[in-house]
Amino acid sequence: MPSAVRLEGIHKAQGGRLLFQNVSLDVPAGDSVALVGPSGIGKTTLLRIVAGLERPDAGDVWIAGRHATQGGTIFVPPHQRGIGFVFQDLALWPHMTVAQSLTFVLRSAAPAISRIEHQRMVDEMLRLVHIDGLGDRYPHQLSWGEQQRAAFARALVHRPPLLLLDEPFSSLDVDLRQDMRATLRELRANLGFATIFVTHDREDANAVAIRRVALTRNGGVEESIADSEE
Amino acid sequence: MKLMSHRSFGYGSWAIIVIAYLARFMPVAILIVSAGVRRVSRSGEEAAALSGAGWVRTMWHIVVPQIAGSLLVAWVMVFVLAFGEVGASVLVAPAGHTPYPVHVLTLIANTRPEQVASLALVQTLVVVFALSSASLYLAWSSPRHA
Numbered sequence: 001m002p003s004a005v006r007l008e009g010i011h012k013a014q015g016g017r018l019l020f021q022n023v024s025l026d027v028p029a030g031d032s033v034a035l036v037g038p039s040g041i042g043k044t045t046l047l048r049i050v051a052g053l054e055r056p057d058a059g060d061v062w063i064a065g066r067h068a069t070q071g072g073t074i075f076v077p078p079h080q081r082g083i084g085f086v087f088q089d090l091a092l093w094p095h096m097t098v099a100q101s102l103t104f105v106l107r108s109a110a111p112a113i114s115r116i117e118h119q120r121m122v123d124e125m126l127r128l129v130h131i132d133g134l135g136d137r138y139p140h141q142l143s144w145g146e147q148q149r150a151a152f153a154r155a156l157v158h159r160p161p162l163l164l165l166d167e168p169f170s171s172l173d174v175d176l177r178q179d180m181r182a183t184l185r186e187l188r189a190n191l192g193f194a195t196i197f198v199t200h201d202r203e204d205a206n207a208v209a210i211r212r213v214a215l216t217r218n219g220g221v222e223e224s225i226a227d228s229e230e
Numbered sequence: 231m232k233l234m235s236h237r238s239f240g241y242g243s244w245a246i247i248v249i250a251y252l253a254r255f256m257p258v259a260i261l262i263v264s265a266g267v268r269r270v271s272r273s274g275e276e277a278a279a280l281s282g283a284g285w286v287r288t289m290w291h292i293v294v295p296q297i298a299g300s301l302l303v304a305w306v307m308v309f310v311l312a313f314g315e316v317g318a319s320v321l322v323a324p325a326g327h328t329p330y331p332v333h334v335l336t337l338i339a340n341t342r343p344e345q346v347a348s349l350a351l352v353q354t355l356v357v358v359f360a361l362s363s364a365s366l367y368l369a370w371s372s373p374r375h376a
Contacts, residue, residue: 078279079281079282079283079284080282081280083280084280085276085277085280087273091273091274091277092274093274093277094296095295104281104283105281105282108278108281108283154281158281158282
């Protein structure tokens with residue numbers, strides 16, 4: 001089985017400042033990697049390069065065995081990469097209910113599947129993230145924790161083999177953070193997707209990830225095994 | 231050499247009125263719509279792209295619904311301004327295509343005040359109806375964008 005993501009020699013500078021250079025990373029299917037490092041070091045930029053939302057200055061990106069990016073050239077655009085993404089600001093669509101958002105994703109990613117099957121998948125995903133019964137709510141009618149779960153549901157409803165998370169727990173209180181870590185571990189156990197998880201919180205990294213990859217100030221990476229999985 | 235007909239550029243047809251109004255009021259519409267577009271989050275569009283939606287689908291289902299209020303306000307503002315526009319209308323309106331405000335202006339000089347007043351009242355009612363309809367729609371849709 002090909003790796004969920006393979007990066008080779010990724011180099012990126014922004015505004016004349018080197019963010020990282022020669023970053024290589026292999027994320028096998030089902031693996032979970034925490035991308036850690038201080039603020040402003042380029043963690044989110046690296047995640048966006050994987051998603052195809054930004055171009056590296058040099059290097060190659062493979063997604064599920066497909067050569068997706070080479071240098072500044074994107075071969076596979078974001079909408080064809082089959083990636084789930086949870087944004088730091090969640091980026092929920094304010095004019096759609098939770099169920100409508102999930103249905104929109106399914107109709108975009110899997111238009112050949114019947115509407116009845118779409119409905120079944122939406123219901124199942126809402127149950128998996130523990131917000132069944134809230135499908136008819138708009139984002140502003142949900143608590144912040146429920147919005148987090150809605151963002152997870154939207155990112156995963158089309159069953160992507162890779163989930164990218166950009167500091168999704170950074171604005172949660174301690175209890176809610178524990179809940180969301182547990183939910184993410186449950187989802188990974190149920191659905192088997194690989195994750196790359198950007199965080200500057202060591203506890204989040206240890207609780208959610210199997211491996212920890214640190215971006216360093218000199219532009220390189222250091223890899224280690226996460227301390228423990230709760 | 232035969233001179234190009236002035237009709238080639240739309241003069242002498244109703245199209246010149248539309249072109250004149252576009253030139254006159256497009257900046258107002260652009261200002262209002264661009265303010266709405268700036269409120270649409272970039273990550274919302276990116277989330278749609280990563281969900282498998284192409285550019286057209288993202289625009290139609292994600293961006294346009296979020297700027298619908300701005301589009302409506304821009305349309306109403308341009309409609310209200312154009313409905314009372316006299317200057318450009320007088321300059322470009324062809325024979326047989328007299329815009330409403332020009333018609334009212336002509337009647338002021340040629341008919342009884344009561345008749346002009348009734349036409350002005352109709353004009354006012356149309357403007358009030360357009361503004362009220364837009365306000366009601368915005369009041370109905372705003373909670374979803376809170």
